[in-house]
Amino acid sequence: MSNIHVTTTINGDETEYVCRPDESLLDVLRDRLGMSGTKEGCGTGDCGACSVTLDGRLVCSCLVMGAEVDGHKVETIEGMADGEDLHPLQQKFLEHAALQCGICTPGFLVAAQSLLERNLDPTETEVRYWLAGNLCRCTGYDKIVRAVLDTAKDMRKVAKKSSAKKTAKKGARHAA
Amino acid sequence: MRYEAPETIKAAVGLLIKARGQSRILAGGTDLMVQMRSGMLEPDLIMDIKRIPGMRDIVPEKGGFRIGAAVSGSELGEHAKVSKMWPGVVEAVELIGSTQIQGRATMVGNLCNASPAADSVPALIAVGATARIVGNKRTRDVPVETIAKAPGKTILAKGEFVSSVFLPKALPRTGSAYLRFIPRTEMDIAVVGSGVCLTLNPKGVVTKARVSLGAVAARALLVEEAADVLLGNKLNDDVLERLADIASDAATPINDKRGTVAFRKQVAGVLTRRAALIAFQRAKG
Numbered sequence: 001m002s003n004i005h006v007t008t009t010i011n012g013d014e015t016e017y018v019c020r021p022d023e024s025l026l027d028v029l030r031d032r033l034g035m036s037g038t039k040e041g042c043g044t045g046d047c048g049a050c051s052v053t054l055d056g057r058l059v060c061s062c063l064v065m066g067a068e069v070d071g072h073k074v075e076t077i078e079g080m081a082d083g084e085d086l087h088p089l090q091q092k093f094l095e096h097a098a099l100q101c102g103i104c105t106p107g108f109l110v111a112a113q114s115l116l117e118r119n120l121d122p123t124e125t126e127v128r129y130w131l132a133g134n135l136c137r138c139t140g141y142d143k144i145v146r147a148v149l150d151t152a153k154d155m156r157k158v159a160k161k162s163s164a165k166k167t168a169k170k171g172a173r174h175a176a
Numbered sequence: 177m178r179y180e181a182p183e184t185i186k187a188a189v190g191l192l193i194k195a196r197g198q199s200r201i202l203a204g205g206t207d208l209m210v211q212m213r214s215g216m217l218e219p220d221l222i223m224d225i226k227r228i229p230g231m232r233d234i235v236p237e238k239g240g241f242r243i244g245a246a247v248s249g250s251e252l253g254e255h256a257k258v259s260k261m262w263p264g265v266v267e268a269v270e271l272i273g274s275t276q277i278q279g280r281a282t283m284v285g286n287l288c289n290a291s292p293a294a295d296s297v298p299a300l301i302a303v304g305a306t307a308r309i310v311g312n313k314r315t316r317d318v319p320v321e322t323i324a325k326a327p328g329k330t331i332l333a334k335g336e337f338v339s340s341v342f343l344p345k346a347l348p349r350t351g352s353a354y355l356r357f358i359p360r361t362e363m364d365i366a367v368v369g370s371g372v373c374l375t376l377n378p379k380g381v382v383t384k385a386r387v388s389l390g391a392v393a394a395r396a397l398l399v400e401e402a403a404d405v406l407l408g409n410k411l412n413d414d415v416l417e418r419l420a421d422i423a424s425d426a427a428t429p430i431n432d433k434r435g436t437v438a439f440r441k442q443v444a445g446v447l448t449r450r451a452a453l454i455a456f457q458r459a460k461g
Contacts, residue, residue, distance in 0.1 A: 020211070133274020
């Protein structure tokens with residue numbers, strides 16, 4: 001089995017590694033790169049604990065080969081917070097107690113972020129369908145769904161304010 | 177095990193021809209990786225086709241669309257024109273798995289995995305889709321219903337793979353629909369699936385019809401008798417009842433934990449009737 005040299009971008013950083021052809025991206029992240037934030041649940045694409053984005057698309061890293069991400073962009077849970085500042089979703093998960101054991105949480109956060117990037121005003125049904133591939137055995141899902149909806153609400157307010165500011169600035173410029 | 181990611185079809189075919197032992201194509205990997213992990217499969221060559229130009233493209237062709245073998249479910253679902261022309265196909269593909277699976281899984285993979293319960297296959301058969309097979313000597317286009325031979329078995333010979341699926345141009349007043357039954361609301365394998373495609377004349381009479389059933393035989397069935405009962409008719413209760421009876425009779429399912437023979441036969445009729453009504457509404461526009 002010959003090893004493969006891969007150059008890829010993970011959370012914005014150019015990363016190189018060597019992996020075996022039978023290793024999944026999940027194996028590479030956890031065992032070769034020491035990025036253990038991404039969790040292994042089922043290993044067969046059913047539970048979503050290993051969710052990452054690949055070129056902006058939500059995927060299960062257990063179903064992606066380490067070899068095939070050469071030249072692509074991967075985003076993981078490690079890239080979510082800005083240093084010590086939690087992402088709004090992370091903060092809301094804490095406030096709503098949307099986690100207990102925490103194994104599913106990185107996957108839920110990455111999946112929810114992927115939803116909010118596409119749709120900042122999802123209905124509860126849309127949230128539930130989008131997250132249907134993420135399994136949680138502790139919370140009963142309700143707190144997770146509420147946390148996501150609450151985050152979306154806050155992020156809409158921030159987006160509105162910043163666009164209002166921009167408009168005001170534009171207006172000021174025009175007036176000048 | 178070897179991993180290869182060739183950049184041309186010619187190179188890909190060459191690798192397949194030369195390979196010893198088992199070879200597998202990697203597109204979305206949502207079936208392949210699971211099969212490898214469970215020990216069902218230990219391929220000697222894994223050939224990733226995603227670096228071959230065209231594999232990830234949806235291209236207009238002769239009024240229809242050619243869908244590359246590595247186009248994911250999400251990419252297909254986001255394509256407004258394909259969704260408008262062939263909603264029955266897109267809704268079938270979108271039923272497969274979660275958001276994460278949709279980000280990777282492909283229609284051609286669904287076809288070539290050759291599961292009798294594949295959701296996209298009855299929908300593709302109903303709209304008269306063809307699969308393009310590339311190989312050493314020639315490229316050929318075959319009706320999608322001929323790809324699967326038996327569960328997990330296809331007609332593909334050594335050195336061959338499916339590079340794209342072609343969805344033909346929809347005639348005016350054409351509607352397509354796919355319905356499946358599963359015991360819960362999401363994320364399950366079809367117990368029965370039914371794809372229907374209808375073309376109407378301006379008076380609402382069916383002039384062209386194709387009906388296909390999934391998960392009720394060793395491979396998806398094209399049920400010509402069901403199409404015949406629709407031809408020349410409007411969808412009145414009598415026609416729909418005969419359609420349901422024919423679909424139930426055509427189904428030759430197995431008993432398993434997902435459903436009994438009697439249940440599956442009945443559901444095949446019910447779903448075909450409902451799918452025909454949806455296709456009819458869509459055809460009327």
